[in-house]
Amino acid sequence: MVITMTTGLTFTYLTRDDVPAVAGMLAKESVCEWMFFGPNTPETTEGYFLPLVEGIEVALTEGRNPECPVFTIREKETGAFVGQCALLPVEFSPGAYLIGYQIDEPFWGKGYGTEACEFLVHAGFNLLGGYRLNGDCAEGNVASVRVMEKCGFVEEGRQRKYWHARGGYHDRLLFGLLREDLTKGRLAALGERFGEPQRDDQRT
Numbered sequence: 001m002v003i004t005m006t007t008g009l010t011f012t013y014l015t016r017d018d019v020p021a022v023a024g025m026l027a028k029e030s031v032c033e034w035m036f037f038g039p040n041t042p043e044t045t046e047g048y049f050l051p052l053v054e055g056i057e058v059a060l061t062e063g064r065n066p067e068c069p070v071f072t073i074r075e076k077e078t079g080a081f082v083g084q085c086a087l088l089p090v091e092f093s094p095g096a097y098l099i100g101y102q103i104d105e106p107f108w109g110k111g112y113g114t115e116a117c118e119f120l121v122h123a124g125f126n127l128l129g130g131y132r133l134n135g136d137c138a139e140g141n142v143a144s145v146r147v148m149e150k151c152g153f154v155e156e157g158r159q160r161k162y163w164h165a166r167g168g169y170h171d172r173l174l175f176g177l178l179r180e181d182l183t184k185g186r187l188a189a190l191g192e193r194f195g196e197p198q199r200d201d202q203r204t
Ligand SMILES: CC(C)(COP(=O)(O)OP(=O)(O)OC[C@H]1O[C@@H](n2cnc3c(N)ncnc32)[C@H](O)[C@@H]1OP(=O)(O)O)[C@@H](O)C(=O)NCCC(=O)NCCS
Pocket: 030, 031, 032, 034, 035, 101, 102, 103, 104, 107, 108, 109, 110, 111, 112, 113, 114, 115, 136, 137, 138, 141, 142, 143, 144, 146, 147
């Protein structure tokens, strides 16, 4: 199910076949260093992602947007698995989503994290019609802070000792992006860059 293609990456809805690659990524200490979960066993990763895959499958069969869209990121040229990104709806607040992204270590520093976050801005506002995106990260995750800043997210606060993980306490930095923070021109440019969603049956 190809969603869109950009200059360097493709974003597709997560499928069952993609889950082992996600599990391989989330088993790495390096990838999970600044995350509150992981490193995970393949069973734990499958247990989390397979219900999301099922939700995506049902929604697409019914011709509607998935409630929790998760996207597999690949290099356009090589088809190599690069990572995943997702929009998780905020409970009781239709139109608000929490963003999430993980890029596998061999692909860090190539601009892919920024591109994934820009794709989520496009998906959240242009495709899902959202009004607000939440971002968060552990203090110290300087790359993730930079990714959000580059995409226009505003730092909104800090929750002290929010995560107790891997033997330590970690403050949670809070970020937000409102639809009205983006000019119509930027939304249109993102729409042009990432395109409309495509389904298997629409592929040429
Ligand atoms: C955080 C993450 C998504 C960044 O992805 P990436 O593809 O390496 O980021 P980009 O190449 O788009 O770089 C974005 C910015 O961060 C900076 N950056 C990247 N890695 C950095 C590092 N280790 N230290 C400091 N700055 C860094 C880049 O220089 C760039 O800023 P600039 O344009 O001002 O120079 C990636 O490292 C990752 O997935 N990490 C593991 C999972 C994770 O932490 N996810 C986020 C949870 S909140």
